[in-house]
Amino acid sequence: MIDNITLIVDFFLEHKLLLTVLIIMLISMIKRFIISSIRGDVAFLSDVQRKWMSRTKNGTFILILVILFILWQSEVSKFALSVTAIAIAIVIASKEIILCFTGSIQRASSRSFVIGDWIEVGKIYGEVIEHNLMATVIQEIDLDQGQYHYTGKTATLPNSMFFTYAVKNLNFMKRYVYHNITITVVQFVNLYTLFPSLTRQIEQHCEDFIEVAKRYNGVIEKHAGVDLPGSEPHIHITSGINGEQNVHIMIFCPTERAIHLEQLIREDFMIAYHENFS
Known part of the structure; x- marks a missing residue:
């Protein structure tokens, strides 16, 4: 045997x-x-x-x-x-592989993100679903268009990108997000008269989650160590190059409800605008 x-x-x-x-x-x-x-x-x-x-x-x-x-x-x-004489050529040829390995080490040492985090690398946004010594795989999210849903596309990022682009961890946006809404008004009128009632309507839309939003906002502030805008709605106006008025509304809301709340707020604004300036 x-x-x-x-x-x-x-x-x-x-x-x-x-x-x-x-x-x-x-x-x-x-x-x-x-x-x-x-x-x-x-x-x-x-x-x-x-x-x-x-x-x-x-x-x-x-x-x-x-x-x-x-x-x-x-x-x-x-x-x-046997390849001592061509060692330099091998290093040059394998530069990208070496960068991927060192990028993986840099990610692990800095703990910039883990699996499940939302990240931004360059113009690519997504949730990390896998990472290894050579690459990081993310499930793409349509944040660039102001949306928060998955596109169904999977992006494989070589770890060498971490030396070229800043890696932004967007993990807190998985639950709550500062959602910005812009409404353009061509006619030059005094829109500030609409803000008190519009603010009350926004607060009514948000009243079922506002307490949780305040606590979560406090957690983010403590973790980041900075003073964030807060969980209450913010409204301000800017002027465009052609004299139009841009109404900017920012709300702090659950990520999955951001688009629905935006449509409600736009409807409220249009109704108020029609009633006052029609």
Whole structure:
């Protein structure tokens, strides 16, 4: 029995390429089984599931690298000696890969975001669903158009982008958001007379969540260490280049209700404007 095991081991050590393929297949099967167990039968993944799935993928990838390095150590050493003369060329050619690795280290050390956070990188907005040594995967959100819904698109960002663009953590916007509404009025009239009644109507729309909004606003202020605008509605007017008046309204509201509240506020403003200036 021992002789048979010795013969099998010797055979695989002589045929390292076959052994490498078998190791990768075995670890990949184990990884798929673990990920399938974590995912279960749920339709939507939780942040905890995504974290463990990401850890499983990263852990198996590192395990494969370690095993292959140990298995091919002698060949790697000989290869390293043979390519000393072209080491600089290899570094230049692999610059982007090195930047991705160091970008991953920078992200981990700064703790700029974790799986489940909303982030902004350049002009890309989304929720982090996976990150590894080379890239970060996000589920795109349409924040650029003033919306807060998922677009259905998945973006894969190389970690080298973290050295080129500032990474903004928008995680507090998952629950509550400062939503800005702009209404343009061409006719030059005194709109300030509409503000008291409009403010009361906005407060009526927000009265069912205003206490929670105040507490959440206080939590954000404490965490950020800055004085934020507050949870009450804010209204001000600016002038456009053609003399039109732009009415800016800012509310602090649950993210999923922002668009609905915007439509109600626009309707209230239009009704008040029609009644006063028709």
